[in-house]
Amino acid sequence: MTSPDVRWPRPAGPLVLRPATDSDLDEVLRWRNRPEVTRWLLRTEVDPDAFRRVWRERAVDPTDHAAVALLGDRVVGTASLQVVDAMGQMHVDPGPWRGAEAELGYLVDPSHAGRGFATAIAGAMLDLAFGELGVHRVTAGCFADNSASWRVMEKLGMRREQHGVQDSWHAELGWVDGYTYAMLAEEWQRSRRTATGEGAA
Ligand SMILES: CC(C)(COP(=O)(O)OP(=O)(O)OC[C@H]1O[C@@H](n2cnc3c(N)ncnc32)[C@H](O)[C@@H]1OP(=O)(O)O)[C@@H](O)C(=O)NCCC(=O)NCCS
Structure with a gap:
């Protein structure tokens, strides 16, 4: 949401991230249902609608920080960051576990894939998560x-913590592995x- 804690627009490499307008969403809908996007x-x-x-x-949900990514005036991607509770012992409430994690997501227009845009978008969202939002962990x-x-995720230094054997169901492939x-x-x-x-000798 457009929370006072979060500065928009924010740079993401060659892109700019900001909350979506109605016309941005119309642009996203031009590529959002293409098979290259929906496949995974x-x-x-x-x-x-x-x-x-x-x-x-999402725009009025204080835990949801969704944005579109612009290259000039073209919408070439979307980003999402949902703040959630971490696992934590509930007798300490509110405890450090409340709102301590954020779940990251990203999509890129397939006609702009392979140019590092998702890496730039996800990097800017990690900055938001660990900066203004101050979360402990992003997944x-x-x-x-x-x-x-x-x-x-690997290019950004995220760690593969789980390889779930056949933990995910895919409509064409059936039970497949997830990370x-x-x-x-x-x-x-x-x-x-x-x-x-910084900190280098
Ligand atoms: C996944 C997605 C976000 C990647 O966007 P992107 O802007 O192309 O990503 P980047 O260019 O930043 O990086 C992609 C990396 O994957 C690699 N890659 C791309 N396609 C690949 C493939 N089929 N197999 C292996 N690696 C591949 C690229 O080479 C690049 O790595 P490199 O820099 O080491 O060469 C985009 O393809 C997309 O929106 N897909 C559909 C939606 C989706 O799956 N979203 C993620 C849901 S978990």
């Missing part, structure tokens, strides 16, 4: 066969310091 998604083909309604609802899941998606990746706040800060050369 859980929410496969979307109904345009339902899709717009869901984005409107993301994908089908094991979605190599482009897990490559994005869960994660990263901690301190790991992201360390990787930023290394990337900027």
Whole structure:
């Protein structure tokens, strides 16, 4: 949502991320249901009206930080970051586990795939998660066969923490393997310091 804690727009490499307008969503809908996009998604083909309604609802949900990615004035991707509770002992409530994790997601227009855009989008969302939102940990899941998606996470230094054997159901393939990746706040800060050369002798 457009929370006062979160600065929009925010840069993502050559792209700019910001909350979606109605016309942005119209642009997303031009590619959102293409088979290259839906092949490895859980929410496969979307109904345009339902899709717009869901984005409107997300815009007022304080735990949901969804954005579109623009290259100039073209919408070439989307990003999502949902803040959730971590596992935690409930007798301490509110405890550090409340709102301590965020789940990351990203989509790129297939006509712009392979140009590093998803990596730029996901990197900017990790900055948001570990920066303004101050979460402890970010996770993301994908089908094991979605190599482009897990490559994005590995390029950003996320760790494959789970290889679920046949834990995911795919409409064409049946039961297939899934991966869960994660990263901690301190790991992201360390990787930023290394990337900027900060702390180098
Ligand atoms: C997955 C997706 C987000 C990647 O977007 P992208 O902008 O092409 O990603 P990037 O260019 O930042 O990086 C992709 C990486 O995967 C690699 N890759 C792409 N297709 C691949 C394939 N079929 N097999 C193996 N690696 C592949 C690229 O070479 C690149 O890695 P490299 O930089 O080491 O060469 C995009 O393809 C997409 O939106 N797919 C449909 C929706 C989806 O699956 N979203 C993720 C849900 S978990």
